[in-house]
Amino acid sequence: MSVLETYEKHDPGQPVARVIGGVCIMAVVLFAALGPLMVPGDPFAQSLMKALAGPEAAAPLGYDHLGRSVYHRLAQALRLSPLIALASVATAGTAGLLLGTLAAARGGWIDRLLTMLADALLALPGLLLVLIVLAMVPGTALGFWAGLSLVLWVEFFRLTRAATRETLASPAVQASRLLGFGPAYLFRVHVWPEIAPMMLTAAAFGTATAIMAIAALGFVHVGMPAPTPELGLMMVELLPYWREAPLALLSPVIATFALLLGLTLLAGSRRT
Incomplete structure (x- = not known):
């Protein structure tokens, strides 16, 4: 029986949390991918005659203060923010994995230099x-990707370095070295199986953190420029009109909450 199976046996709530998290994420993904196909429309089209109007067939979630379809803007926003977050996590995870493994395997001044950089x-x-x-790169997806990658790689580096140092000191790795196996074999057979669950958990939490950061910066008008559909920007634009169009404001709030809840539940259910 694996460690994860043992953990789930003593904590039966973990499979339930995983299912709920998966359902939340799947619902958001399906809405972002299939929503515009089921109800075609333009997220940038304006009609001031329909400003803050309620739901209708062409705009199931109503209209914002400029007469734009909240439904189509939300679907576009749920493509943009997660894609930036996933790209940032992929870049940060790769960098953290490579540098953490290098620091643990080489030690010496390389380890001290990389650790000092991460701590700084x-x-x-x-x-x-x-x-x-x-x-330096204002209002672009490239700027968010670079900035978030710079922040997130530290966590992957610290996890990889700590776990790899412990694994490389194990008797199994020492025996493999005596048998003449190289670094690639040691990483594939011994190191990666040990750090993979932690890396996947860190990736889920990192994606949630990146989405929250993008939304938070958009909420204070530092993120993507208007009229780009972005979750935080949609919230701050619609906040003054919450009485006139509560559904329009609640739509990005609920979508963001569902996405973050799903990622958090999936990440928490993978802890061992």
Whole structure:
């Protein structure tokens, strides 16, 4: 019986959390992918005659203050933010995995230098680093990707370094080295199976963190420029009109909550 199976045996709520998390994420993904196909429309089209109007067949979630379909803008926003977050996590995870393995395997000045760099970045607030990058590349997906990758790689690096050092010191790895197996074999057979669950958990949490950061910066008008459909920007644009169009405001809020809840439940259910 695996460690995960043993854990789930003593904590039966974990499979339930995983199912709920998967359903939340799948619902968001299906809406973002299939929503515009079921109800065709333009997320940028404006009609001031329909400003803050309620739901109708062409706009099932109503219209915003500029007469744009909230349904189609939300579907577009749920493609943009997760894609930036996933790209950032993929870049940060790859960098953290490679550098963490290098630091653990080589040790010496390489380990000290990389650890010092990670600690220096960790000492700075994450949003501040993203803001610094956005100041150089303002209002672009590239800026968010670079800034979030710079913030997120530290966590992957620290996890990989700690787990790899412990694994490389194990008797099984020492025996494999005596038998003449190279670094690629040691990583594939011994290191990766040990760190994979932690990396997947960190990736889920990192994706949630990146989505929250993008939405938070959009909420304070530092993120993607208007009229780009983005979750935080949609919330801040619709907040003054919450009495006139509560459904329009609640739509990005509920979608963001469902996405973050799903990622958090999936990440928490993978802890061993």
